Amino acid sequence: MNEDMGSEGGKNKVRRDRETGTLGKLVSLLDLVALADGPMRFTDILTSSDQPRGTLHRQLSHLVEEGLLEVDRDGRYLIGLRLLTFASRSWARNEFRAVAEPHLHRLQEYTGETVHLGVLRGAEVIYLDKVEGRQSVRMYSQIGNASPAYCTGVGKAALSALDEAELAARISGFEFRLYTEHTLRGPAELLSDIAAIRARGHAFDLEEHESGICCVAAPIRSDDGDMLAGVSVTGPAYRVTPQKLQAWAPLVVAAADSIMMDMRNRMGPKR
Amino acid sequence: MNEDMGSEGGKNKVRRDRETGTLGKLVSLLDLVALADGPMRFTDILTSSDQPRGTLHRQLSHLVEEGLLEVDRDGRYLIGLRLLTFASRSWARNEFRAVAEPHLHRLQEYTGETVHLGVLRGAEVIYLDKVEGRQSVRMYSQIGNASPAYCTGVGKAALSALDEAELAARISGFEFRLYTEHTLRGPAELLSDIAAIRARGHAFDLEEHESGICCVAAPIRSDDGDMLAGVSVTGPAYRVTPQKLQAWAPLVVAAADSIMMDMRNRMGPKR
DNA sequence: AATTATGTTCCAAATAATGGAACTTTCTAT
DNA sequence: ATAGAAAGTTCCATTATTTGGAACATAATT
Structure with missing residues (x-):
């Protein structure tokens, strides 16, 4: 069934076993950044996500390009405002x-x-x-x-x-x-x-x-x-x-x- | 009313040219569903997204599995509550x-x-x-x-x-x-x-x-x-x-x- | 200036997405 | 109720994208 995991409790390893292909990995990254206490540097994400550097780099750029993540002036990643916009629609409708x-x-x-x-x-x-x-x-x-x-x-x-x-x-x-x-x-x-x-x-x-x-x-x-x-x-x-x-x-x-x-x-x- | 939309000003074709690979296509789908006036049936999305049936079907299942979209009891798609959760974090932080x-x-x-x-x-x-x-x-x-x-x-x-x-x-x-x-x-x-x-x-x-x-x-x-x-x-x-x-x-x-x-x-x- | 830590680019190999077609289910009109 | 059409789902060989190791570049630290 839809095992939803306890978003609170988890060691947030990026590869989970829900079969949603590429999307699943990207959403896990979003989750990782969203759950963090503050902005995360590339290396922080790298260590908590066990993805190879090159891979992670591209994944993050894509997320940023789509506005799902944002980069602050110190190059740290945080959850993007575009999600707010999606959510506001979800809520309003x-x-x-x-x-x-x-x-x-x-x-x-x-x-x-x-x-x-x-x-x-x-x-x-x-x-x-x-x-x-x-x-x-x-x-x-x-x-x-x-x-x-x-x-x-x-x-x-x-x-x-x-x-x-x-x-x-x-x-x-x-x-x-x-x-x-x-x-x-x-x-x-x-x-x-x-x-x-x-x-x-x-x-x-x-x-x-x-x-x-x-x-x-x-x-x-x-x-x-x-x-x-x-x-x-x-x-x-x-x-x-x-x-x-x-x-x-x-x-x-x-x-x-x-x-x-x-x-x-x-x-x-x-x- | 506050007519918003027009976010980019596009006919919302799914394939856009921002190079974000698979993610871009999926986010476009989210956008399509988010901007719609109400829940969309599979066919509605099919016609506005010019994706082949098989492809679209899998894309939607993945989005649903991740909670980014939801399916109502008539099988129509609408924007998912998981986005609200992401957004609430984005906002709070x-x-x-x-x-x-x-x-x-x-x-x-x-x-x-x-x-x-x-x-x-x-x-x-x-x-x-x-x-x-x-x-x-x-x-x-x-x-x-x-x-x-x-x-x-x-x-x-x-x-x-x-x-x-x-x-x-x-x-x-x-x-x-x-x-x-x-x-x-x-x-x-x-x-x-x-x-x-x-x-x-x-x-x-x-x-x-x-x-x-x-x-x-x-x-x-x-x-x-x-x-x-x-x-x-x-x-x-x-x-x-x-x-x-x-x-x-x-x-x-x-x-x-x-x-x-x-x-x-x-x-x-x-x- | 040298050293180390951090971030970025590249490309052959591996993997996942694609899309046409066959198949099943659900509507619709008779 | 039944046939026919429309909508939705599954399958799989082909194609395209992601992957990940390593080399390269840049910023921070001594």
């Missing part, structure tokens, strides 16, 4: 996001806390939208971000919508890493949490990904079940108490259901 | 954007109107950040967007920082298109506007790109001059009168200068 938007705003206004929309992709959740109350400084920070499914509210909610078989298959590919002292520690804990989520209809994240951050989330699945997503309301633990999360749960679930409905109505006629 | 952020906020608070930060890339301006007052509905809309340099405040401001020779060279590559009745109609008008911008130190966009939208912008150039950018304050013509634009100009210029300074301080030590 995303139907699901557009359908969900008004519901996210409503949820934000009611709770006063931050609302997230994320979709499940392999072992990760990719955040598609974020609505904040007071415009905080880190405006777009979260959009496009990929986080492990097993330690985020949205991720666990989405997972809970899978049937047993699919769920087991997915989880077997997860790599459990301890982000905080509350992070779930393995398949067993995750499965039992998911059972509870199924029973309740909503998921909690109690400082499992980031210390001091809690959320309540609900799953969204498309009719055919080939898209799984989730909505969540998130806030700092000192303000967002378990009682509040509990109280908001029905609202979050309702928002998720409305998004599902709207999506169904929009997609239904076609097909 | 962008030093220039980070340095500029506080200045943009200050400018926004003072004027109450929307502030943009954009960088010049070839004939286009790519918007790197946007700060709005009341959180409007279209949050992420502008970021990553590429617009022609010659009809945007940020673009013209950035162009004004080029020396004569470079400027002439760039302009020769522009394709002038009439977005509104106020859009500059060709190199001559642009050059004379740029002369004025140089004399004043700031640029105006008086409904040149979008009807009813005006802005005042100032150029930002790095010491070595290899990065050109601009800041602008933008708003609807009925509210943002020429007098206001005039009054804000010094602030915008000051913000641009501060960003330049901060950038110099941050970059200086290295090198």
Whole structure:
């Protein structure tokens, strides 16, 4: 299946075994540069990519020429702005996001806390939208971000919508890493949490990904079940108490259901 | 609406002559799908890309496998979310954007109107950040967007920082298109506007790109001059009168200068 | 100025992309 | 429901591109 690897955890060797030929190697390079802490020199990339010098040199020039990478004035490579342009189109044209938007705003206004929309992709959740109350400084920070499914509210909610078989298959590919002292520690804990989520209809994240951050989330699945997503309301633990999360749960679930409905109505006629 | 596109001005044939080998062809496909109005079927892409069926089929599968494209449930292709993830990293790690952020906020608070930060890339301006007052509905809309340099405040401001020779060279590559009745109609008008911008130190966009939208912008150039950018304050013509634009100009210029300074301080030590 | 580290160019050999055609599946009109 | 057409997928000998070692050039360091 589509083994997506844990973009966080990997020694990023360039040759992977997904068979996508030349493209695969180039995308791995992009990934390598994107994940780095800062601009990388030719030699940095050379050592982490085990490609021969000549080869790497040409690959990088091609990526630069296409705007996928950029070179700073010290000749170091960083991820290119062209990707921003592609992404902005991807985002603007995303139907699901557009359908969900008004519901996210409503949820934000009611709770006063931050609302997230994320979709499940392999072992990760990719955040598609974020609505904040007071415009905080880190405006777009979260959009496009990929986080492990097993330690985020949205991720666990989405997972809970899978049937047993699919769920087991997915989880077997997860790599459990301890982000905080509350992070779930393995398949067993995750499965039992998911059972509870199924029973309740909503998921909690109690400082499992980031210390001091809690959320309540609900799953969204498309009719055919080939898209799984989730909505969540998130806030700092000192303000967002378990009682509040509990109280908001029905609202979050309702928002998720409305998004599902709207999506169904929009997609239904076609097909 | 903000009709963007026209990014290069091409009939989007896939084989272009930039020599980037296989990558070039694949990126052209991405571009084709990204620019389309909606999801494309295999055949749609086939006809607009003049690739043989077998070839195209494999290219698309590779792009999909890498997450750069996605396939909807009707088998149609659309731009993939993985690009969002790359972009979010590109954005989060962008030093220039980070340095500029506080200045943009200050400018926004003072004027109450929307502030943009954009960088010049070839004939286009790519918007790197946007700060709005009341959180409007279209949050992420502008970021990553590429617009022609010659009809945007940020673009013209950035162009004004080029020396004569470079400027002439760039302009020769522009394709002038009439977005509104106020859009500059060709190199001559642009050059004379740029002369004025140089004399004043700031640029105006008086409904040149979008009807009813005006802005005042100032150029930002790095010491070595290899990065050109601009800041602008933008708003609807009925509210943002020429007098206001005039009054804000010094602030915008000051913000641009501060960003330049901060950038110099941050970059200086290295090198 | 000499030495080393870093980046660039070259080209025969290896590998991956190509594209025509045969094949399968999905629509469409009767 | 069925035939026919359109859309999508697979196959494989041919062709073109990528590969990678090594020589060459340039910048940094002593």
